[in-house]
Amino acid sequence: MRYSSFIVDGRATWGVVATDGTLVEASATGAAPASVEDHIETMSVDVTDRLRAAAERGGGVDPSTVEWLPPVRRPSKILGVAINNMIGQRLAFRPFANPAFFFKPPSSLVGHGQPVVVHESWGVTHPEPELAVVIGRRAKDVAEADALAHVFGYTIINDVTSPGLKAEDSIELVSPPGTRGGAYGRLLGWRNVRDDDHARSNYLTYHARSKGTDTFGPIGPWIVTADEIPDPNQLGVNSFDGDTAVFVDSTANLMFSVQRVIAHASAYMTLLPGDIVHCGTSMRPAEGGPFRGITDWDIRRVDGRPMRIEIDGIGALANPVVVESDR
Amino acid sequence: MRYSSFIVDGRATWGVVATDGTLVEASATGAAPASVEDHIETMSVDVTDRLRAAAERGGGVDPSTVEWLPPVRRPSKILGVAINNMIGQRLAFRPFANPAFFFKPPSSLVGHGQPVVVHESWGVTHPEPELAVVIGRRAKDVAEADALAHVFGYTIINDVTSPGLKAEDSIELVSPPGTRGGAYGRLLGWRNVRDDDHARSNYLTYHARSKGTDTFGPIGPWIVTADEIPDPNQLGVNSFDGDTAVFVDSTANLMFSVQRVIAHASAYMTLLPGDIVHCGTSMRPAEGGPFRGITDWDIRRVDGRPMRIEIDGIGALANPVVVESDR
Numbered sequence: 300m301r302y303s304s305f306i307v308d309g310r311a312t313w314g315v316v317a318t319d320g321t322l323v324e325a326s327a328t329g330a331a332p333a334s335v336e337d338h339i340e341t342m343s344v345d346v347t348d349r350l351r352a353a354a355e356r357g358g359g360v361d362p363s364t365v366e367w368l369p370p371v372r373r374p375s376k377i378l379g380v381a382i383n384n385m386i387g388q389r390l391a392f393r394p395f396a397n398p399a400f401f402f403k404p405p406s407s408l409v410g411h412g413q414p415v416v417v418h419e420s421w422g423v424t425h426p427e428p429e430l431a432v433v434i435g436r437r438a439k440d441v442a443e444a445d446a447l448a449h450v451f452g453y454t455i456i457n458d459v460t461s462p463g464l465k466a467e468d469s470i471e472l473v474s475p476p477g478t479r480g481g482a483y484g485r486l487l488g489w490r491n492v493r494d495d496d497h498a499r500s501n502y503l504t505y506h507a508r509s510k511g512t513d514t515f516g517p518i519g520p521w522i523v524t525a526d527e528i529p530d531p532n533q534l535g536v537n538s539f540d541g542d543t544a545v546f547v548d549s550t551a552n553l554m555f556s557v558q559r560v561i562a563h564a565s566a567y568m569t570l571l572p573g574d575i576v577h578c579g580t581s582m583r584p585a586e587g588g589p590f591r592g593i594t595d596w597d598i599r600r601v602d603g604r605p606m607r608i609e610i611d612g613i614g615a616l617a618n619p620v621v622v623e624s625d626r
Numbered sequence: 627m628r629y630s631s632f633i634v635d636g637r638a639t640w641g642v643v644a645t646d647g648t649l650v651e652a653s654a655t656g657a658a659p660a661s662v663e664d665h666i667e668t669m670s671v672d673v674t675d676r677l678r679a680a681a682e683r684g685g686g687v688d689p690s691t692v693e694w695l696p697p698v699r700r701p702s703k704i705l706g707v708a709i710n711n712m713i714g715q716r717l718a719f720r721p722f723a724n725p726a727f728f729f730k731p732p733s734s735l736v737g738h739g740q741p742v743v744v745h746e747s748w749g750v751t752h753p754e755p756e757l758a759v760v761i762g763r764r765a766k767d768v769a770e771a772d773a774l775a776h777v778f779g780y781t782i783i784n785d786v787t788s789p790g791l792k793a794e795d796s797i798e799l800v801s802p803p804g805t806r807g808g809a810y811g812r813l814l815g816w817r818n819v820r821d822d823d824h825a826r827s828n829y830l831t832y833h834a835r836s837k838g839t840d841t842f843g844p845i846g847p848w849i850v851t852a853d854e855i856p857d858p859n860q861l862g863v864n865s866f867d868g869d870t871a872v873f874v875d876s877t878a879n880l881m882f883s884v885q886r887v888i889a890h891a892s893a894y895m896t897l898l899p900g901d902i903v904h905c906g907t908s909m910r911p912a913e914g915g916p917f918r919g920i921t922d923w924d925i926r927r928v929d930g931r932p933m934r935i936e937i938d939g940i941g942a943l944a945n946p947v948v949v950e951s952d953r
């Protein structure tokens with residue numbers, strides 16, 4: 300089944316995609332939880348059965364008349380995986396031994412079709428087309444073999460990222476003569492930290508603005524339940540700048556599998572129903588395409604062309620870009 | 627007024643601290659919102675008046691019989707400020723021009739008195755004693771001069787941080803000969819990135835585990851409303867390892883003021899009622915104390931002594947430490 304949240308006739312609501320392509324509101328099938336996340340939390344068999352029957356009947360709202368919302372509007376956390384792609388590891392002298400995580404806040408989420416707003420002064424800002432897992436059951440210390448049993452379903456996220464803002468949020472750790480400035484880098488085991496050396500500076504980088512600014516998290520249009528995705532590690536992820544294919548990739552090229560990502564996260568952070576875990580960017584340039592790397596897709600330069608991400612078995616997430624002048 | 631959330635007789639509830647030192651449940655005063663965050667969101671004058679009257683009457687629950695919960699149990703986001711202390715800037719060759727942010731997830735929060743769990747294998751893990759702002763009114767693009775009008779109140783957070791986990795979540799960007807590995811560092815404007823130089827590697831660091839692991843966010847015991855804190859930038863922040871004073875600092879030593887932090891965050895991320903913004907660690911070593919820097923306070927080595935943080939006008943947050951053997 301496909302779950303979505305949307306605005307129709309000025310009301311924020313949620314429902315399922317029917318076999319005739321219409322959107323059936325949950326509230327039209329009888330008593331229903333207030334939101335997709337409330338439904339995931341309670342997982343009432345009765346509600347699910349009614350939604351399934353309604354999806355078969357159809358006759359709901361025309362999707363072209365709704366405003367799409369993030370399918371889960373306020374997850375307790377949104378966890379991303381850094382550089383989780385075989386190609387991405389070319390950046391690294393020593394690849395990550397385990398998935399490394401960052402957060403996006405719920406305030407960054409927008410639905411399918413909603414604009415991403417970027418400022419010229421923020422510097423290079425680019426999409427990251429990714430598979431997003433929606434957690435169904437609380438997960439703490441789960442094994443890789445059990446991880447997928449905790450998944451409610453899958454959706455598409457565009458993990459918009461601004462290296463320009465990231466640069467401003469990087470601090471240069473150095474050691475003015477006579478100080479202990481290199482101590483933190485040594486504590487982190489950085490190989491090239493010397494207390495007496497200005498030239499060999501290092502940077503500590505914080506990602507909240509570069510990943511978490513308002514509208515930097517387009518997601519949707521819907522969640523496809525896990526029963527319809529037999530193997531989340533075999534899904535094509537294709538991205539388009541307007542109509543031009545720019546990245547052609549697959550979740551098979553993730554360095555750490557979906558199971559591994561969930562298991563590792565759950566060893567440290569309790570995952571709750573409705574939480575989002577997105578699994579790493581696709582970044583294989585399309586043959587003959589205009590971009591060599593994902594950071595070349597600077598959305599300040601797309602001139603009205605929407606970003607579009609298609610994932611096998613899920614659908615397509617498309618969002619226009621609005622470039623604002625600086626405040 | 628002082629708002630807190632707690633468990634009494636097995637029930638999770640919330641209320642206010644009365645003048646006689648007892649805890650009065652909101653539900654005992656008549657119809658009340660389900661949680662502190664719901665109260666902040668609706669800000670009913672009627673509910674507030676009843677709570678104020680109840681706080682004057684007293685006769686509630688003995689605080690020594692409750693289990694403290696985080697005052698706000700599920701904020702939509704928890705935003706921290708990196709290295710926001712005059713002393714911290716000694717680490718930096720070039721200080722941040724603006725506050726740099728990271729996130730903690732709600733799943734990391736625990737109440738006053740609840741244990742922080744750390745594993746020996748996680749490496750150095752230390753407290754960061756901080757003032758936490760609780761947002762009262764939606765804030766987007768607010769000016770510094772207006773920022774405090776968006777604050778509901780203040781509490782104490784211990785931003786537990788593990789440089790040990792941070793080291794594992796740092797990736798070394800280098801340039802094997804013939805590759806473009808230094809490109810990302812150049813994109814970030816890192817000064818010492820050269821494509822052909824192994825020795826001058828740089829690191830990109832992700833903070834989700836090192837800041838966001840379960841129990842890494844002790845907070846409370848209560849929120850003191852903003853009317854009782856005339857200037858949040860003049861509050862002593864004193865920290866104790868057991869009974870020994872280890873850091874003696876003040877919010878006057880933050881590099882960026884509370885107003886500046888809120889204003890800068892709100893230029894990028896919409897702050898919502900109940901959101902937490904914590905303002906930067908205190909880190910001035912107590913005279914004659916055992917630690918030279920905050921990272922010396924390795925909680926794997928405190929041998930049963932609780933961490934305690936006192937902030938002027940708010941109170942004291944104390945949490946024991948549990949060191950677990952590795953899985």
